[in-house]
Amino acid sequence: MRPSKLLTVLLAAALALLLLTAAIAVPILCRPFYYAHIGPLHIVEDTGFTEEQIKTAFNEMLDYCLGADEFSTGDLRWSQSGKDHFTDVRALFLLDLRLLAVSAAALILLLAVGKAVKVRAAPLLGRGPSFWAGAGLGGAFLLIGGLAALDFDRAFVVFHSLFFPGKTNWLFDPATDQIILILPEAFFRNCAILILAILIAGCAAFILFDLRRKKPPVS
8 A cells, every 4th residue: 555644644633633522522521520529519518509400500501502592500590691601612512522523524534535545644753643643632732731730720711811712701790690600610620630631541542552553564
């Protein structure tokens, strides 16, 4: 099969995007991850809401962020400004899920086309696409994670400034948007840690796969 460096680059990009979007999707789609925080973060005691009210509010908010037509937070009060922020969040969540599907489809298509036209990924500096996907993505997020760990509060503000430019409606007033009471900062910090842990584990697996696989002969 004819080696192609372009195929290597495209495969590495598809793998990196697939891992990134999958890692972000985990805390979005795995609702038990939030439920597990209710007790340890004392959300019932701190807010006065029952566990059922908390779960209902979270689920209805998340349903909207994942495509439901109507916005609601159960028994908790919400404002138009708060809803507008979750509309922005909804766009980002749905974008991530679409990119996850696109990257998976692109990876399958690249492999299928490469096989059909008898082209294989050519090593770049002796390493294959999985190595470069893992090394590139892992290095970037180790740096980002390290900087965020130094000052999570600052990183939280920077994140919102980047993804919600010119907007301040993410600064919720608990009196009008009670949903913020059941979403403590510690939960968002743990979401970030989970995403980073999945990314690092996935990148390590990509790199290990490349290091252990038998290299094709150089043509």
